[in-house]
Amino acid sequence: MKRRSFVAATAAAASLAALPVLGRAAPRPASGKRYDLIIIGAGTAGIPAAIYASRRGARVLMLDAAGDIGGTLHLSTGQMSAAGTRLQAAKGISDSAQAHYDDVMRISRNTADPDLTRLGVDEAARTFDWLMDIGLQPLPEHPVLGLGHEPYSQKRYCWAKNGGRDILAVLRPELQKEIDSGRVDLRLMTPVTALLTDESGAVQGVRVKSQDREQAFTGRHVLLTCGGYASNAELFESLSGYRDYADTAYPYCRGDGIGLGVAVGGYVRGRENYLCNFGSILTDDGFPGRFLARFVVTPQQRQPWEVFVNLRGERFIREDEPSFDKRENSLLGQPDLRYWIVFDEAILAEAPPGVAGSGGVDPWTREQMREAFGVHAWFTRADSLAALATATGIDPAGLERTIAEYNRSVDRRTDPLGRQHLPRRIEKGPFYAIRHQGHSTTATVGLAVDGQLRVIRRGGEPIPNLYAAGELLGAGQTQGKSFVGGMMVTPALSFGRVLGQRLPLGEA
Ligand SMILES: Cc1cc2nc3c(=O)[nH]c(=O)nc-3n(C[C@H](O)[C@H](O)[C@H](O)COP(=O)(O)OP(=O)(O)OC[C@H]3O[C@@H](n4cnc5c(N)ncnc54)[C@H](O)[C@@H]3O)c2cc1C
DSSP states (O other): OOOOEEEEEEOOOOOGOOOHHHHHOOOOOOEEEEEEEEOOOOSHHHHHHHHHHHHHHHOEEOOOOSSSSSSGGGGGGOOOOOSHHHHHTTTTOOOOOOHHHHHHHHHHHTOSSSSHHHHHHHHHHHHHHHHHHHOBBTTTTSBOOOOOOOOOOSSSSSSTTTTHHHHHHEEEEEEEHHHHOOOEESSSSEEEEEEEEOTTTTTEEEEETTEEEEEEEEEEEEEEEEOTTTTHHHHHHHHHHSSBBOHHHHTOSSSSHHHHHHHOOEEEEOGGGGGOOOOOOOOOSSBBBBEEEEOOOOOOOOOOOOOEEOTSSOOOTTTOOHHHOOOOOOOOGGGGEEEEEEEEEHHHHSSSSEEEGGOOOOOOOHHHHHHHBBTTTTEHHHSSSSHHHHHTTHHEEEEEEHHHHHHHHHHHHHTTTTOOOOOOOOOOOSEEEEEEOOOOOOOOEEEEEEETOOEETSSOEEEEEEEOOOGGOOOHHHSSSOOOOTTHHHHHHHHHHHHHHHHHSSOO
């Protein structure tokens, strides 16, 4: 190996502002071995990269901070979207990557990155077919249009019974084969703390910390697949501009990749794409909170009998708005991304119960809902609207005015916000309010790359030998300022696979 002098760039810290400047420690490589590819993060994107590079004969070092491979696949719903798959063909569905691309751009209102979206949709079918070949079993009725996000124009949305865990279950033996071949060297509980560069700024390797011991490894290419930052509340707020209200991400997704990339000259982008879901009921007031349940706010599943009000007691969206995207974007303008679902005793007694688990599963009975009032801090019951406002913190005058206006809409059968479903007035106590908190499980902002997934400097120039894939690129790159079904997990898998297939091997 050529003699090199290295510059160590120190890795992620709690916030970008707190990132240390470049250090100048001279690392000693752990062995004389130089890997073809060093992969930082053995998760959704990292595993396919390792499998495909190893199949080509590459010597791969794969490092993960956690004690198991899989990353967010352990938690993810694993909903994928792919056009032109063999499964679609078998079911007589005619689809194309172009139609998929057009849908992503339509749903995201052209806010997704065109190059990365194009790569994502072009590679999706090959990724999905490969997963099927190695044993993934989507639900029998799939593919579907999907009801959890703005629907696609064609049935290209699929997932397996156990979501991301089923994807991991088929990837694990494939990776094991490559480990057994001796080409993939997997090291768990080995967080990467710095990237090593030579005087020209080209990345040459990594520094890790394992069992309190620092080591350095050198490689021809370094791939960052260490996920987003949604488990780092401080970094989340500084990058997204919104608080990380709910802790629903993989614990090791703490933004290390951003720190690593920025320290060697990369930069972040995508803050303008932050979006939250339309709210969850969390277990308590702890910060960040944990998911408990949700009210079914999709009119395609349940028509609303209630009104939604913000902290000022104002309605901000027609409650039967059919567009997911319009609902989600409307919450961005509300204080603390928070609202309450307000109703009265007659509605509780007559309307279909609205609380359920994520995706409308495990619906609560009316009795379960009644029991939650007075027990759970986010379920409030009061004899008058004024008392309800005092107990929740909603502006009392605003709430009373809003309910009076809403009742006039019910009487006139016409609503200023355009609501069509106006089943009955909200008029007689006890009154009820269920608090909802908007939050995001993923990281919107990410490390900038070009269309070949090379990490770039602000001027667009690639940092030699450094690549990135997965959520580290920022959720907004392949779905823009919207949630587009499957457009995170599928591109993560595809981008890892493509890099594993295409990175040049052998000495540079
Ligand atoms: C609850 C939930 C549901 C979701 N559902 C969907 C869905 O249905 N469809 C969809 O498209 N997307 C979904 N997503 C998003 C999607 O699953 C993720 O964006 C994607 O899995 C991330 O893949 P990744 O490879 O970037 O990161 P991960 O799979 O998280 O892998 C990152 C790996 O890097 C490791 N790591 C971190 N720091 C270091 C370090 N310093 N050194 C070494 N290793 C490190 C971690 O331990 C981890 O193993 C969901 C996300 C969540 C949280």
